Amino acid sequence: MRAIATQNLTKTYGKHRGISQVDLEVQEGERYGFIGPNGAGKSTTIKLLLGFLFPTAGTARIFGKDCVKSSDTIKRVTAYVPSEVRYYRNLTARQIMKTALNFHKMRWDSLADELIDQFAIEADKKMEEFSLGNKKKVAIAAALVTCPGLLILDEPTSGLDPLMQKTLFDVLQKRNETGMTVFMSSHNLAEVEQFCQKAAFIKEGKLIEVAKLSHQEREGKIFSVACPELTREALEGCGAQIISQEESAWRFVYRGEMSGILGLLSHYNIQDLTVRNIDLEDKFLSYYESGEGK
């Protein structure tokens, strides 16, 4: 079963672009990242999934249910943690978690206490007394306490200190192991790379790529080589894709067998050499700096 499926999903704000023809597929149980620069269309997509906005064209489904027609049913199996959390000032953290439970016709139980403990929440303090990061922790606990099948997070770690970021991903990992699907939009590429199995890249409202993030599926290595004699012809002849050259310093991507490039380099007097996996930041920069779709 697909937790999220959108087809041709399009939203315009009057004459302004929102998103255009987005086809997204997230399988049940997946940990999925949603990446794009400011204004790319991440929040618009999330709001369409949650039924906060209606599409101009196309469809969005969660667990097979249409996000417009079955918005109420979807809200019962989906939880959402926004990037910036706003609550009524005079509610306590406990009251907010209870409200979430009431909405799902659930009772306060040991899980609620456990979440308060894990996220070090001062449960009887009012929202007006909470810092931004502490409000975020309440939002996370209120989302998790309802045991959603799908958790959608917008910038999940914004406002959280490093210890709480770790707690969050530990808790998400455990929930994911028992079946919860996680869909998170983030500007923090390292956290997406570490936690998610797949990531979709959105640019100017269009989905431009879905990347698998498991280590086996990495697409090549980045070489940085210092060598005055090396030539563009030699590198390209071997299948390298040059990223930059400054005097004798070369940076290139190599996707072939290692023996090929190492065989070539062994003929040169190499002054320095580093090799590393392509990471999400490389991909992000290549998609978004180049001005091209891919």
Ligand SMILES: Nc1ncnc2c1ncn2[C@@H]1O[C@H](COP(=O)(O)OP(=O)(O)OP(=O)(O)O)[C@@H](O)[C@H]1O
């Ligand atoms: N209410 C609105 N009225 C007009 N245009 C809007 C509105 N909301 C979003 N947009 C436009 O839709 C496009 C996508 O915006 P969106 O907020 O979805 O991007 P985003 O990827 O979430 O950005 P960020 O990372 O900055 O939060 C942008 O061009 C934005 O200007």
